[in-house]
Amino acid sequence: MKKLLLFSFILAFTIPSKINAQRKKSKNKKTTQSLSKTKKSKKPKYADFVKKETKTDDGIFKVHESDNKYMYEIPKTFLGKEMLLVTRIKDIPAGLGGGYVNAGSKINTQVIVWEEFKNKILLKVKSYNAIANDSLPIYKSVKANNLEPVIYAFDIKTQNKDSTAILVDVTKFFSTDVKAITGLPSYFRKRYKVRRLDASRSFINSIKSYPKNIEVVQDFTFDADAPPSNSRSNTITIRVNQSMILLPEDKMMSRIYDKRVGYFSIGNVDYSSEALKADSKRYIKRWRLEPKDINAYNRGELVEPIKPIVYYLDPATPNKLKKHIKQGVDDWQKVFETAGFKNAIMAKYAPTKEEDPEFSMEDIRYSSIRYVASTTRNATGPSVSDPRTGEIIESDIIWYHNHLRSYRNRYLLETGAANPSARTLDTPAEDIGEMMRMVISHEVGHALGLPHNMAASYAYPVDSLRSGKFTQKMGIAATIMDYARYNYIAQPGDKNIRFIRQLGPYDHYSINWGYRKVPLAKTPEQETATLNKWITDKADNPIYRFGDQRFDPSSQTEGIGNDQIKASTYGIKNLKIVAKNLPDWTSNQTNNYDDLSELYGELLSVWSRYIGHVTGNIGGVYEFNKKPNQPGNIYTPVTKTKQKEALQWLQKNAFETQNWLLNKSILSNIKESGYTERILALQNRQLYTLLNTDRLKRMIDAEVVQDDFYAVSDMIRDLRSGIFSEAKYIKNVDVFRRNLQKSFIDRLATLFNSKELKNTDINAVIRGELAMMDFQLTLAKTKRVNRITKYHYRDCLAKVKKY
Structure with missing residues (x-):
């Protein structure tokens, strides 16, 4: 139991x-x-991300949107393919960049590739600063020493149903502060004391996919202690557009840059060279124009391009200005005919929403002319180019609303003496339209790859610009790309004068050189003999010369004519007439002094420019770019005679008191004070330019290459003798001259104490001139002059002894 x-x-x-x-x-x-x-x-499955309610936009990549998240469906065939990522501003707060940044401004351009790595997709930036043929052994070294930065790594979410594409979530990439694609570069962040991006007030506005590009619009809001506007908000909100475009696999054949013809260019270091060093190469920037019928083109017939250059006008453009803007683009058609193309470039009005609901001015497939509501007085012609070849892909010309006011003012000031239609604040509409047309043509030139050519205005003799027959045919400079805006040389009584610039013979020459197809050439190197011949055939004609604005007096901004002294003499003669009549043409008509004040200030600037053109001759060196097989030297100093003549002219027209600028009926109605400081500032501009370190060094170097040179010691002696001319006589010194004389001593002292000039002749010259002034002023202070002059001499003497 x-x-x-x-x-x-x-x-x-x-x-x-x-x-x-x-x-x-x-x-x-x-x-x-x-x-x-x-x-x-x-x-995860494809259906987890692309659902019935998901919005899909088909294009180069499919873009899927659901629940405020954006997915890119990247075809595997596009992995490793080169694309261009262009970051530009779409909308900006008022005052950003001081008025010189606007809607449409480009912030960054970079070549990118999407690459698969393990379970991620990497977005890399490629550089073309260093290149090599990928068939050569050195290509491995170039790759190893130019590692491409990864700007973002995306987790692979899944693949599409047939495994031909990869899905990645781009929401975070486009809604956070990724510096590589930011719309607010570091210099803005520092300037406006930006602290951080506020993610709660930042978001993706839209993503649209097109056959060759994707356009992303982002809204970013930053906390900033010193925003450019709405300061109490401590906020900067900016709208950014990211354009990603597929670069062509059939690369355009590059054209080798030659500095004898003006073109913007790209450069790289080619390690494929068989020379004993890497080759630095440069190629011009230009649009790809291919003739529809190459045989007809080679026979010399005008042929339309397969893809013409088309600009769309901003719908925000005032109706009364549209025809002038359009004409400014279409004017280049005749120029391209010189290169063998007809209808190569044109302007069109932007389609309406009904005509094309997908059209966007930010879409990189379209080039545009933007009309910007801004008080800035400017216009620009930027472009986007393929850094591999120099091919211009797209450009956006920008016109600022207030720019025409600058042209009206200068039209009055520079041509009013000889041009009755300019003597008013209400400039005739026809003249305003012509000005705008030519500004647009100038900016289109930049967008075609042409930089400024300041030597073009020097090609025309000064007196030819007083001829109606000459100016109507040739304009006032050999190119629209010079800053030769108006004919300020023509005098009262000259007949049938063209006062406004226009396209010229150099424009035909440069477009032909850059865009004409060279028969049978298959590589850039095979073109060079033909391109060189086109240059040398016209090398002796100044009309076809290209010049940078640096140390060359024949290549100066805003100047016209081949003799600056003669041209500026004519210009000042006209300006004196304008100054005398300025109240009658402004305040007496409007019963308001605002325009008089504005125009008087600009009149002083015009006078300063005319003076500056002459200043450029002293210590100037002419630059004529040549190849070794061309006769003559590249660099030639200005002759001693010309330099001395220029200094004598400056003494009379810049450093002597210009009483014609001191109209009491103007000064006493525009400002309570500040006249003497204003004049001194303008005189100092010329004085400091003359006594510029680089200029003085060039004058010293002239001793080596020039037999009869203008020595630094002679120039500073002549300058001192003229500025202190009153000290030689029993003569009172007026307030303007007193200020200038003290400024001259101070400038010499600054140079004397410069470490850069310590072991040069300049130090010895200044020491000698200060000793001369000591002797001269000691005698001058004993002469029978008024009290302030005596006090002034004693003050100058104290300054001299101090140094």
């Missing part, structure tokens, strides 16, 4: 345990199976 009870007791505990164990085992098995199923089911 006891045994039976014991067995029953053991059985009672054993059976439930086994049952529980079996249940636990069964439960564990089910849990394992469940976890296994869950694990398998957690692998």
Whole structure:
């Protein structure tokens, strides 16, 4: 009985345990199976991201949007393909960049590639600063020493149904502060004391996919302690447009840059060279123009390009200005005919929403002329180019609303003496339209690849610009790309004068050189002999010369004519007439002094420019770019005679007090004070330019290459003698001259203390001139002059002795 009870007791505990164990085992098995199923089911599927309610925009990549998240469906065939990422501003706060940054401004351009790496997609930036043929061994070294930066790594979410494309979530990339694509560069962040991006007020506005590009619009809001506007908000909100465009696989054949013809260019270092060093190469920037019929083109017939250059006018453009803007673009058609193309470039009005709901001025497939509501007085012609070849892909010309006011003012000031239609604040609409047309033509020139050519205005003789026959045919400079805006040389009584610039012969020459197809040439190197001949055939004609604005007096901004002294003499003669009549043409008509004040200030600037053109001759060096097989030197200093003549002219027209600028009826109605400081500032501009370190060094170097040179010691002596001319006589010194004389001493002292000039002749010359002034002023202070002149001489003497 006891045994039976014991067995029953053991059985009672054993059976439930086994049952529980079996249940636990069964439960564990089910849990394992469940976890296994869950694990398998957690692998994301295409349908998890692209659902019925998902909005899909098909294009180069499919873009999927759902629940404020954006997915890129990247075809695997596009992995590793080169694309251009262009970051530009779409909308900006008022005052950003001081008025010189606007909607449409480009912030950054970079070549990118999408690459697969393990379970990620990497977005890399490629550089073309260093290149090599990928068939050569050195290509491996170039790659190893130019590692491409990864600007973002995306997790691969899944693949599409047939595994031909990869899905990545780009939401975070486009809604956070990624510096590589930011719309607010570091210099803005520093200037406006930006602290951080506020993610709660930043978001993706839209992403649209097109056949060759994707356009992303982002709204960024930053916390900033010193925003450019709405300062109490401590906020900067900026709208940015990211354009990603597929670069052509059939690369345009590059054209080798030649500095004898003006073109913007790209450069790289080619390690494929068989020379004993890497080759630095430069190629011009230009649009790809391919003739529809190459055989007809080679026969010399005018042929339309397969893809013409088309600009769309901003819908915000005032109706009355549209025709002038359009004409400014279309004017280049005749120029391209010189290069063998007809209808190569044109302007069109932007389509309406009804005509093309997808059209966008930010879409990189379209070039545009933007009309910007801004008080800035400017216009620009930027472009986007392929850094591999120099091919211009797109450009956006920008016109600022207030720019015409600058042209009206200068039209009045520079041509009013000889041009009756300019003597008003209400410039005739026809003249305003012509000005705008030519500004647009100038900016189109930049967008075609042409930089400024300041030597073009020097090609025309000064007196030819007083001829109606000459100016109507040739304009006032050989190119629209010079800053030769108006004919300020023509004098009252000259007939049928063209006062406004126009396209010229150099424009035909440069477009032909850059865009004409060279028959049979298959590589850039095969073109060079032909291109060189086109240059040398016209090398002796100044009309076809290109010049940078640096140290060359024949290549100066805003100047016209081949003799700056003669041209500026004519210009100042006209300006004196304008100054005398300025109240009659402004305040007496409007019963308001605002325009008089504005125009008087600009009149001083015009006078300063005319003076500056002459200043450029002193210590100037002419630059005529040549190849070794061309006769003559590249660099030639200005003759001693010309430099001395220029300094004498400056003494009379800049450093002597210009009483014609001091019209009491103007000064007493525009400002309570500040006249003497204003004049001194303008005189100092010329004085400091003359006594510029680089200029003085060039004058010293002239001793080596020039037999009859204008020595630094002679120039500073002549300058001192003229500025202190009153000290030679019993003559009072007026307030303007007193200020200038003290400024001259201070400038010499600054140069004397310059470490850069410590071991040059300049130090010795200044020491000698200060000693001469010591002697001269010691005598001058004893002469019978008024009290302030005596005090002034004593003050100058104290300054001299101090140094």
